[in-house]
Amino acid sequence: MTESTKMAKQISWIGDDFRAAFTSYLQSGxxxxxxxxxxxxxxxxxxxxxxxxxxxxxxxxxxxxxxxxxxxxxxxxxxxxxxxxxxxxxxxxxxxxxxxxxxxxxxxxxxxxxxxxxxxxxxxxxxxxxxxxxxxxxxxxxxxxxxxxxxxxxxxxxxxxxxxxxxxxxxxxxxxxxxxxxxxxxxxxxxxxxxxxxxxxxxxxxxxxxxxxxxxxxxxxxxxxxxxxxxxxxxxxxxxxxxxxxxxxxxxxxxxxxxxxxxNALLIAIGFSFRDEHILEITKRALRNPTSQIVLPAYDAAAADDFLKAFEHQSNVLVAVPEDGEIINLSTFASLLSSVSPLDAPK
Structure with a gap:
């Protein structure tokens, strides 16, 4: 995959696809x-x-x-x-x-x-x-x-x-x-x-x-x-x-x-916009580790667009997008986290 074709992935916050991916990252990361x-x-x-x-x-x-x-x-x-x-x-x-x-x-x-x-x-x-x-x-x-x-x-x-x-x-x-x-x-x-x-x-x-x-x-x-x-x-x-x-x-x-x-480093960002250019640059450089993964639950649709633009050349970034009119805040994320089955990590 060339640099120009790499890009962050977006996925609906609501649905089995995100839950399955997120659960897998938690189990092994x-x-x-x-x-x-x-x-x-x-x-x-x-x-x-x-x-x-x-x-x-x-x-x-x-x-x-x-x-x-x-x-x-x-x-x-x-x-x-x-x-x-x-x-x-x-x-x-x-x-x-x-x-x-x-x-x-x-x-x-x-x-x-x-x-x-x-x-x-x-x-x-x-x-x-x-x-x-x-x-x-x-x-x-x-x-x-x-x-x-x-x-x-x-x-x-x-x-x-x-x-x-x-x-x-x-x-x-x-x-x-x-x-x-x-x-x-x-x-x-x-x-x-x-x-x-x-x-x-x-x-x-x-x-x-x-x-x-x-x-x-x-x-x-x-x-x-x-x-x-x-x-x-x-x-x-x-x-x-x-x-x-x-x-x-x-x-x-x-x-x-x-x-x-x-x-298998996993980073989950909550309530963070990545407008801090220093932290954004460190994060982008660190994503060169091919086993690393970032999950970004976006506060709203506008925040999801900002994430996709900030990480447009990083394929190991997953942006979770809320439904229209909905938000993802700490309480929403905590509810999802508590519902994820804490299965044994792969041995």
Missing amino acids: NINFLIGSGASMPAISVAFDIETQIDALVRAGNIQEANAIAYGFIRDLIAGSSAGNENPNGAMTLEAYKQFIAALDQILFARKSSLLPRQATIFTTNYDPFIARACSQTAGLVLNDGFERTSETPLSQTFRPERFFDRTYRAGSVFGRKSELPTVNLVKLHGCLSWVKEDSSIFLRSDELNTLSDADSKNPVKVEEFLVRCFLILPNFRKFHDTLFERVYYDQLRIFANSFEQE
């Missing part, structure tokens, strides 16, 4: 997800051009105004990430993530072949903590989020990316038979609200991130101090204002690129 801001709706609004706005202000030298907009963006993220009674959208979004993680846990648990790990990796550009919360509320699931948890440092959980891909086993008390526990690697490509920067290290917060008072939010010095401690990689121009941001960002992008080096 090393499972990876790419989660974008669309998955956290309605709790978190899609950022649209917020990074472009901030970037333009920084380039023009309007640092205080850029910081004020960045703070307002983070303040809204904090409010949207709440899952209490005062935020029904947050509770709804958390429930969708819990359904998604529970379905993934079921699929991983059912794997019997030692050739495939009971492990999946979730890459996300989202700053919100919904995925980690959902994992923590799924009994028996192990979360590798890149932080080292030891009895010596219970309140200072330090970011150690080498912790990703650790596999956890449980041994029986009588015969010592080992069984692998389902594990999720959570790679936060752009940082997280729950991360805090202290000197040259990143720690996981032991408490909730609080917003500034009304008076402090109007104080440029207080706003700057707030932003410095937050480990959120915002617009491109400001991503690397110190080497720690640069190192963490590129280390995690390298993990994303390397995930495609696995045999």
Whole structure:
């Protein structure tokens, strides 16, 4: 097949053909997800051009105004990430993530072949903590989020990316038979609200991130101090204002690129538009692995067209198209995932 005749395939979301193909990929693939801001709706609004706005202000030298907009963006993220009674959208979004993680846990648990790990990796550009919360509320699931948890440092959980891909086993008390526990690697490509920067290290917060008072939010010095401690990689121009941001960002992008080096690497993107040109380019290069496969459940018909155009020369991309007037969101996808029979992977 020549480069000009290669193209992404589209298939109806509703129907046996997609279910059969998707089930086959899940059974035999090393499972990876790419989660974008669309998955956290309605709790978190899609950022649209917020990074472009901030970037333009920084380039023009309007640092205080850029910081004020960045703070307002983070303040809204904090409010949207709440899952209490005062935020029904947050509770709804958390429930969708819990359904998604529970379905993934079921699929991983059912794997019997030692050739495939009971492990999946979730890459996300989202700053919100919904995925980690959902994992923590799924009994028996192990979360590798890149932080080292030891009895010596219970309140200072330090970011150690080498912790990703650790596999956890449980041994029986009588015969010592080992069984692998389902594990999720959570790679936060752009940082997280729950991360805090202290000197040259990143720690996981032991408490909730609080917003500034009304008076402090109007104080440029207080706003700057707030932003410095937050480990959120915002617009491109400001991503690397110190080497720690640069190192963490590129280390995690390298993990994303390397995930495609696995045999039968499977990537499923939910709520991600691929408008991030850096991630799009890495993904296209990685698809040169002929055993890799990407599945893109499109939010709507317009998103399906965008995917088909973005991957028009990649034949190992499958775009799932919803019916007219329908959408595919995280909750819709979680329902499908939970209904897929978790048959044994081929041995």
